[in-house]
Amino acid sequence: MEKRVIKFTDTTLRDSHQSLLATRMKIEDMLPILEKIDAIGYHSIECWGGATFDTTMRFLNEDPWERLWTIKKHCKTPTQMLLRGQNCVGYKHYADDVLEAFIKYACEGGMDIFRIFDALNDVRNMEKAMEYTKKYGGHVQGVLCYTISEFHTTKYYVDMAKKLAERGADSICVKDMAGILTPGSAYEVVKEVKAAVGLPIQLHTHYTSGMGGMMYLKAIEAGCDVIDTAISSLALSTSQPACETMVATLESLGYETNLDLLKLKEIADYFKDVRKKYSQFDLTDGTPDTNVLVYQVPGGMISNFLSQLAQQNALHKLPDVLAEVPRVREDFGYPPLVTPSSQIVGSQAALNVLLGERYKMATNEVKQYMRGFYGQPPAPVNEEVRRKIVGNDEVIHVRPADLIPPGMEEAKKGVASVMQKEQDVVTYAIFPNVALPFLEERLAKQTQVDFKIAKEGADDEGKVVTYPA
């Protein structure tokens, strides 16, 4: 009998170091091994998007577009990126023209597979990204953000998958951001979604709770086609399950992976050394974070509570805060707990407990959330709570980005003085405050001009300022 082939996406160059090393891995540490990674035979190489766009400029003095081009130059394997729907690679909704320009340049730069999600599973926040990706020739992977609530039944995921399929998704990703997807639920969700939409199914998880490998195994038994793994030396903990472990396991069970453990070992040895360079960011201890299992909230949320409560001398109230989380989630329409909804829910739960009265105060983000500016929550919100939080302020029901005016024209003006390529406009449109100093410094290096001084009109050393074309 023909063996069933299970395909692998390698996350080592994106989510793995985003999760373990604060997204700090430099292109210089990827370059020496890129061709070996390319030769493995992965389904795809996730290497861009998520937090990398931001951090390359903010911390590494790297141009995110050049990183894409460099990787593409050395890889024939399809590249893959994480795109936050209308949030693009940022943390808020952007105008449609900015999103379109971003996706156009990404496709032109060689990005092949776009994994598109929305933190609230609001498909309206995903549909423009899906449309543009198709328009410029990318593969659209539509994402189901996995979360647990009475509202998030298997039928919920099936219905959402159908919506994504109707909007042209080429494949479906079940994205388990927090590592809370149990093997049992994975089996059920994958089975039903696959039966309903017939598209290739890919699974994404973090090893935080230690269930990742077993969850993949059950998802594969239910029909999952592709799994996300990291090379062993950058796997487990808050990163993905290890590639090599899954290869050996699946081969032992009669599946075909077409991946070679000896070749993978060379890459694992390489990254074992690379990882040491980033030890200052490397804070995991390699054991499961069972808060995820007990409270079904992301590991980071508990640490936030602890520091928040410690400041108020109220550490003994942690159990109350943890008990308040599911109630706030219910009032908020059961958002998945992922950036930014995890912060929104978490801060409100803490406030409710610390102030001794529920919804006495709310952060600005909570108000915006309740006014509809993040999109539509999975379930109806508690109207009484909404009124208490937003008062008489208007609540919107349209797609939030419908209210955002086009942004490219203004971005062109803002970046004009330092622009060197058309992609710089998008970079600036998304992260003006990060992009401008980055682009200025790049230009300064080329021209030997310190922009901070130039701006003040005090070019003390008398250098000639020339702007390259």
Add this chain to the structure above:
Amino acid sequence: MEKRVIKFTDTTLRDSHQSLLATRMKIEDMLPILEKIDAIGYHSIECWGGATFDTTMRFLNEDPWERLWTIKKHCKTPTQMLLRGQNCVGYKHYADDVLEAFIKYACEGGMDIFRIFDALNDVRNMEKAMEYTKKYGGHVQGVLCYTISEFHTTKYYVDMAKKLAERGADSICVKDMAGILTPGSAYEVVKEVKAAVGLPIQLHTHYTSGMGGMMYLKAIEAGCDVIDTAISSLALSTSQPACETMVATLESLGYETNLDLLKLKEIADYFKDVRKKYSQFDLTDGTPDTNVLVYQVPGGMISNFLSQLAQQNALHKLPDVLAEVPRVREDFGYPPLVTPSSQIVGSQAALNVLLGERYKMATNEVKQYMRGFYGQPPAPVNEEVRRKIVGNDEVIHVRPADLIPPGMEEAKKGVASVMQKEQDVVTYAIFPNVALPFLEERLAKQTQVDFKIAKEGADDEGKVVTYPA
């Protein structure tokens, strides 16, 4: 439908810290949490035997018997120990009367379940331990040491399990010392062994390769009844799979564990702190050791090769040595790679490569192995190789311990001057060189006498030497 109950043995107090913290955990770090561990509802608590007997005296200045009694005082849950067959809790064969005395005192001290193995799977080296355990009322768990070779077919394990069942085993343990048991093979072995002997099956593994959880899952689907896990904060890496992760996984798949994640969390938090005290011994980085998957040898063996080859300036010969290992194993009759056979095979493979001629030299241990003093290897050894190694020296075919004269009488004499309880005789019979200074120091503390000085007849401070009864 009634849910199938899967039971758990907690290894935190024995194999987990033996694997992660060089067996250094002190009773004072167990005591504060013992009653909470006892209240979890584990099938058993593995807390004694293996390397603990030795290290309590050697490094911790603790009496191993007192540790057993103390733990027993606080635990109603059945206790469990690892017993190395005729090697007892040591590293060589002991006389039958020493083994019998040890097991008698262990049973009297409250040990319930004896997991009995032999490194070569030579049942003759296990049968006295099994017999004495039954005689003194213990539960006999007979062990199949799992290893990979053309000789170690599923039928091999089935045949061995039958032999153990015939000799009165109450349950069977499939012991995967190196973390090389794949989920696929586990399924097959457990299925067949269970069908053949009908005894409860328990699985033991180390998370070294990262397959442990998935392997347990497949073993359970094949009928495994009990799994060995450690509390999450002392799990994974070279330790066992995490208890909490397996609980959440199994419950999600419709099994019953009767274990409470919230109660387990208290214990996990406790050991998270305890672990910090032992950081000097804590060398794992939490990522899978894929040498285990590529070469199917224990992780420690590769490190040994590396240091051995580095000394000879021959690091480039590592691939040759690794290729030589399976050939040596074949010549040696396919021993499982576990202490001491892993050292025996490994040192010979390195010698064969470094000297450029196979079996030109052999260590004393290799000679003894080939002469039959470790027992009978799983498969016939290569007779030509044997002759080259042992020359005209006699080869034995009997059970090695048949040639060992009784040891208790002589031990009584050796320990007489410092003996305080009858168990001290066994302690001395097993580890004379470790036990004597330990027992002397204990007595010295009680009597304020420095034995080193007393022996030299120079009790300078004029104290009266009194021996307590």
